[in-house]
Amino acid sequence: MVTAEPIIETTGLTRHFRIGGPLSRRFLHAVDDVDLMILPNEIVALVGESGSGKSTVARLLARTYKPTRGDIVYHGRSLSAMTSRKQRLGYAARVPMVFQDPYGSLSPVYRVSHGVMRALKLHRPELTASDREQEAERILKSVGLQPPREFLNKYPHQLSGGQRQRIGFAQALACRPELILADEPVSMLDVSVRIGVLNLMADLRRNEGISFLYITHDIASARYVADRIIVMYAGRIAESGPVEDVLANPKHPYTQLLLSAVPDPRAPISLPATSDVAEPPRVIDPGEGCRFRYRCPYAIERCSQETPLLRPLRPAHEAACHVAT
Amino acid sequence: MIATAPLLEVNDLCVDYVTEKGAVRAVDRVSLSVAPGEFLGIVGESGCGKSTLLYAIARLLGPPAEIASGSIRFRGDDMVTMGEDDLRHIRWQNYSLVMQSAMNALNPVMTIGAQLSDAILAHQRLPQRAVLARSEEVMRLVGIDPVHLKSFPHQLSGGMRQRSMIAMALVFTPELVIMDEPTSALDVVAQRSLMLQIKELQRKIGFAAIFVTHDMSLVSHFSDRLAVMYAGQVMEIGPTHTVFGEPRHPYSLGLLSSFPSIKGERLPLQGIPGTPPDLAHPPSGCRFHPRCPKVMSHCRTIEPRFHEREGVQVRCHLYADGD
Numbered sequence: 001m002v003t004a005e006p007i008i009e010t011t012g013l014t015r016h017f018r019i020g021g022p023l024s025r026r027f028l029h030a031v032d033d034v035d036l037m038i039l040p041n042e043i044v045a046l047v048g049e050s051g052s053g054k055s056t057v058a059r060l061l062a063r064t065y066k067p068t069r070g071d072i073v074y075h076g077r078s079l080s081a082m083t084s085r086k087q088r089l090g091y092a093a094r095v096p097m098v099f100q101d102p103y104g105s106l107s108p109v110y111r112v113s114h115g116v117m118r119a120l121k122l123h124r125p126e127l128t129a130s131d132r133e134q135e136a137e138r139i140l141k142s143v144g145l146q147p148p149r150e151f152l153n154k155y156p157h158q159l160s161g162g163q164r165q166r167i168g169f170a171q172a173l174a175c176r177p178e179l180i181l182a183d184e185p186v187s188m189l190d191v192s193v194r195i196g197v198l199n200l201m202a203d204l205r206r207n208e209g210i211s212f213l214y215i216t217h218d219i220a221s222a223r224y225v226a227d228r229i230i231v232m233y234a235g236r237i238a239e240s241g242p243v244e245d246v247l248a249n250p251k252h253p254y255t256q257l258l259l260s261a262v263p264d265p266r267a268p269i270s271l272p273a274t275s276d277v278a279e280p281p282r283v284i285d286p287g288e289g290c291r292f293r294y295r296c297p298y299a300i301e302r303c304s305q306e307t308p309l310l311r312p313l314r315p316a317h318e319a320a321c322h323v324a325t
Numbered sequence: 326m327i328a329t330a331p332l333l334e335v336n337d338l339c340v341d342y343v344t345e346k347g348a349v350r351a352v353d354r355v356s357l358s359v360a361p362g363e364f365l366g367i368v369g370e371s372g373c374g375k376s377t378l379l380y381a382i383a384r385l386l387g388p389p390a391e392i393a394s395g396s397i398r399f400r401g402d403d404m405v406t407m408g409e410d411d412l413r414h415i416r417w418q419n420y421s422l423v424m425q426s427a428m429n430a431l432n433p434v435m436t437i438g439a440q441l442s443d444a445i446l447a448h449q450r451l452p453q454r455a456v457l458a459r460s461e462e463v464m465r466l467v468g469i470d471p472v473h474l475k476s477f478p479h480q481l482s483g484g485m486r487q488r489s490m491i492a493m494a495l496v497f498t499p500e501l502v503i504m505d506e507p508t509s510a511l512d513v514v515a516q517r518s519l520m521l522q523i524k525e526l527q528r529k530i531g532f533a534a535i536f537v538t539h540d541m542s543l544v545s546h547f548s549d550r551l552a553v554m555y556a557g558q559v560m561e562i563g564p565t566h567t568v569f570g571e572p573r574h575p576y577s578l579g580l581l582s583s584f585p586s587i588k589g590e591r592l593p594l595q596g597i598p599g600t601p602p603d604l605a606h607p608p609s610g611c612r613f614h615p616r617c618p619k620v621m622s623h624c625r626t627i628e629p630r631f632h633e634r635e636g637v638q639v640r641c642h643l644y645a646d647g648d
Contacts, residue, residue, distance in 0.1 A: 049512035049513070049514065049515075050483075050512055160600040160601075161600075162600060163600070190370040190371055190539070190600075190601065191370055191539055191540070191541070191580060191583050191584070192370055192579060192580060192583050192596050192597035192601075193596060193597070193600060194583060194596065195583050195585070195594045195595065195596030196596050196598070198585075199593075199594075199595075199596075217512055217513065218513075219513075219587060220584065220585045220586060220587045221585055223585060223587055223591065224585035224591065224594070244591075247587055257514055258513065258514060259587065260517075261513045261514045261516070261517040261518075262513055262587050263513075263517070263540070263542040263543050263545060263546065
């Protein structure tokens with residue numbers, strides 16, 4: 001399976017934030033030692049609770065944050081070496097981001113056409129004015145906004161949340177991306193229109209071959225669209241692997257907890273096996289050891305002394321746990 | 326169905342938002358009842374009027390919203406005509422409210438303990454020691470160490486903040502607790518543990534609960550009865566397991582099939598096409614007809630009334646035959 005060259009690969013990706021004043025020595029470890037890769041034509045779901053560092057990973061990949069340590073390699077070239085404006089623009093066009101809040105991410109004073117046209121002008125200067133118009137219409141059609149000409153002339157306030165989020169994808173598509181970083185693209189949408197946006201991601205992958213990093217806290221929607229899943233806890237990867245295998249055979253105790261907490265209306269009513277303390281992880285200067293150990297029912301002494309590394313437990317399926325087998 | 330007299334009875338309640346362009350009816354002829362100790366779930370998408378309905382029941386609506394018609398009877402008293410003085414007597418002592426966002430509902434510059442004692446002293450004259458004792462008791466009840474009475478809201482985790490909101494709602498052991506999406510700001514693990522705790526407290530204390538959420542799967546395991554709202558109206562109401570087992574209204578069915586499952590086969594889902602209507606211009610006939618996969622010609626012109634099937638009330642023309 002891992003024969004294709006990855007679009008993006010990170011090694012030891014780490015981002016810390018200083019807490020308090022400039023002389024403070026306390027650091028929040030938002031992301032620690034994350035190794036991940038995304039292949040062409042692949043949807044990878046990055047799942048975790050709020051504060052697990054999943055959005056920080058997306059922002060590191062989008063270059064809005066600089067990594068504290070570690071490297072991001074894009075088609076064999078390190079991002080830190082891509083410093084010229086042209087290279088940065090080129091990368092931004094190939095790996096755009098779609099944001100969580102469709103109400104905050106579109107400027108209310110511009111028509112829909114503005115964002116799409118701007119991306120076309122900036123990233124595809126070879127197009128003539130009439131080409132741009134045709135391309136904008138094609139893009140709006142591909143995100144399911146019909147008739148495209150009418151939508152291009154609308155203002156964001158005339159659109160529903162689902163339509164706005166489709167505009168977000170249209171703006172990303174205008175730069176002819178390889179990989180779209182979608183940071184919780186459906187969490188602010190109404191339940192009945194979420195599936196439509198998830199289906200749009202699946203369609204764009206099928207029809208245009210675009211990869212996605214789908215960041216979400218909703219493990220059921222991750223299963224619905226993704227091929228692979230990466231579960232993060234407190235800034236570290238807890239488990240990763242093919243989505244069906246991870247859900248059928250969760251190895252990390254956190255994944256198991258997460259799966260047992262997902263409400264499933266079609267499942268019979270089950271009472272909880274364990275009462276979880278739901279204590280938030282300590283991410284400020286966490287030190288050595290597994291960060292899940294305070295909540296883990298299987299914690300052993302080693303867990304507080306040594307940080308577990310990801311190790312393969314099943315084909316293409318790894319977990320960072322001393323206890324899991 | 327329920328032998329005892331209902332604790333709360335809402336009849337044909339209409340709530341309007343008065344705007345410059347005329348009144349927008351956010352809640353349209355909603356009728357429901359809650360028996361003592363019952364857990365009623367209300368689900369619907371944003372803008373369906375579920376929160377407005379809650380605030381109307383709690384009599385917390387302020388302009389531009391107003392109750393246009395209908396009645397709310399709580400313990401036999403008419404809440405709609407009740408004056409502020411009488412309301413103050415029953416508010417918090419007989420019914421209380423848990424808000425959606427604890428971060429905004431709690432005062433950031435007061436400790437949890439000070440806010441609890443404020444709530445207690447506003448309704449009862451008690452010596453300081455009794456206030457403290459009661460505060461500690463309710464904090465223990467929701468599973469927070471009473472040392473956190475001295476904590477400020479920002480020092481607590483999201484789950485603990487929601488728990489302290491619930492503690493505050495329980496200081497007078499009310500008969501009815503109204504909850505407006507108390508878990509929506511929490512992640513799934515904290516959400517589930519809070520739901521279990523609410524259910525446990527309900528069993529222990531015996532209050533009735535109205536629980537509003539947009540997440541249908543969340544209430545599936547916890548509520549006794551379920552009301553599905555769309556565009557200001559109740560579309561389907563009945564025992565939760567019947568509504569889930571066999572959703573009859575096309576909207577309930579669509580809503581339920583909008584949730585991908587983590588078990589079983591991976592099936593392609595469609596959700597519900599289109600978007601919820603603008604309540605300033607609700608669709609004619611059945612309000613769901615523009616998005617309904619089973620729409621018939623008379624759905625566009627005639628508003629359906631409720632039809633009963635196995636104890637479930639459904640507002641849909643599909644069930645017009647046979648009654």
